[in-house]
C-alpha cells in the first residue's frame with residue numbers, strides 16, 4: 001500500500017480546525033486552566049519512564065478531537081503500517097524506510113523486496129560488538145603494538161550529527177577512549193583534530209553512506225596522508241575502518257575489506273545512527289550501552305505502532321506542531337533540553353526535521369499552498385534562559401517550545417538538580433501565565449516602567465519529563481522525534497525521505513572549484529563573478 005495521497009487542507013477536519021481556530025485563537029491558556037481543574041491530567045501521557053505534559057498548549061478538548069480526526073482523515077494508521085512493512089515509501093528514491101528494523105529484536109521480521117533484513121542487521125551488530133570489545137579491551141592494537149586511545153569519526157550530515165550528539169549526550173557513560181569528530185571541509189577543522197592525535201594509537205572511522213561526499217573523502221584523504229608520514233601503507237588496515245553502502249569505493253580508498261561495516265539503502269542518512277554509522281557511539285560507551293540505545297528506540301517504535309493516537313506521544317506532538325505551524329502560522333519551534341549533555345540535540349534535530357520536511361511540492365509533484373517543515377533551534381537550559389529567552393517571553397513571535405528534562409541527575413548533586421528543575425518548571429509556568437499589569441503594579445513598579453514589565457504569557461510548551469538520561473531513554477527520545485517527523489510528513493502530504501534540495505549547491509561548488517584554475521571567469525551573475533575574483537586575487 002503506497003502512502004496515502006491526501007491534501008490535508010481539503011479534509012473536513014482541516015475545515016473544522018480553521019473555524020475553531022478563528023474562535024479560540026485569542027483564548028488565554030490561563031483561563032483554560034482556571035476552567036478545568038483536570039486539564040493537566042487530561043493532557044498528560046505517562047508511558048514507561050516518560051511523563052509528557054502537553055496541557056500548556058493553546059488547545060481545548062475540541063481542538064484535540066479535530067486534530068485526531070485529521071490524523072484519521074489522512075490515513076495515518078495505514079501510513080504507519082506502510083512504513084513498518086517495508087513499502088518503498090521513499091518513492092522519489094525508490095526505497096523503503098526501515099531505520100526501525102535496525103533496532104528490532106532478533107526474532108522480528110522486516111521485509112524489503114520479500115527478504116527479511118533482520119538477520120543481516122544482527123550480523124552487522126555482532127560485528128560492531130566484537131570490534132568494539134577488541135578495541136575497548138585493548139586486544140586489537142595499532143601498528144606499533146600499542147592499544148588504541150583515540151577514535152576519530154570522519155563523516156558529515158547524518159554520518160556525523162547523530163553519532164556526535166549521542167556521544168555527547170552519553171558522556172557520563174563514556175570509557176577511556178577519546179572520541180573526535182571531523183566533518184567540515186574547512187581544513188582548519190581536520191588540522192585542529194590532527195594536532196591532538198598520535199598516529200600510533202588512533203583509530204579512524206570513515207563514515208559515508210554513499211562514499212562520494214566531498215567533505216568526508218577530503219578529510220579522510222588528508223588524515224590518511226598525515227598518517228602515512230609515520231606509518232606504512234600496510235598499517236592502514238590496522239587503523240582505518242569504514243561504514244558505507246558503497247563497498248567498491250571503500251576498497252578503492254584502501255580500506256581492508258574486513259574493516260568495512262555495511263549499511264543499506266533503506267536507511268536514510270539522518271536516521272542512520274542505529275546502524276554501523278553508530279560505531280563511534282559503540283566505541284565510546286561500549287556495545288552494551290549502544291544496544292540499550294537501540295532497545296529504547298525499539299520501545300518507542302512499539303509505542304508508536306500500537307498506541308491509540310490520543311495517547312501516542314509522537315502522534316500527539318506532531319499534531320500539536322501542525323496546529324501551530326498551519327493555523328497560528330508559527331514559523332519555528334524551540335527544543336530546550338534541561339541537561340548540559342543535550343547541548344547538541346537541537347543541532348542534530350535540525351537535520352532530521354528540516355532536511356525531511358523542508359519540502360514545497362506534494363506527493364503528486366504539485367506546489368503546495370500551505371506551510372510545511374518548521375524551523376528548529378535551541379540550546380540547553382538554563383544557559384538559554386540568559387540568552388534568547390527574552391524573545392520567547394516578550395517578543396512578537398509565537399515560538400512553541402519542547403522542554404525536555406530529567407527527574408534524576410547523573411552525578412546525583414541534589415542542590416544543583418533542585419535548582420535546575422526549579423528553572424525547568426518555572427519557565428513553562430512563566431510562559432503560560434505571564435505577568436499582568438496589575439501584578440506588575442502590585443510589585444511597586446514605577447508607572448512609566450509598567451508596560452515593559454508586563455508578560456502576556458500564553459506561550460505554548462510541551463514538557464517531556466524523563467526519569468533519567470540513560471542510553472535507553474535517549475533512544476526513546478530520539479525515536480520519538482523521528483516518528484514525529486514521519487507523522488508531519490504524512491499530514492503535509494510530502495515525501496520526507498529525500499533531500500534533493502542539498503544537491504544544487506554541491507553541483508555549483510564543484511563547478512566553481514574547477515574555475516579557480518581558470519582566468520577571467522565571467523559566466524555567473526555579477527555578484528558571484530566579483531566574489532570569485534576577490535578570492536582569486
Ligand SMILES: O=P(O)(O)OC[C@H]1O[C@H](O)[C@H](O)[C@@H](O)[C@@H]1O
Nearest residue numbers: 157158159208209210213269502
Ligand atoms: O553519508 P554520506 O553519504 O556521506 O552523506 C552525508 C550527508 O550528505 C548529504 O548531502 C545529505 O544531505 C545528508 O542527508 C547526508 O547525511
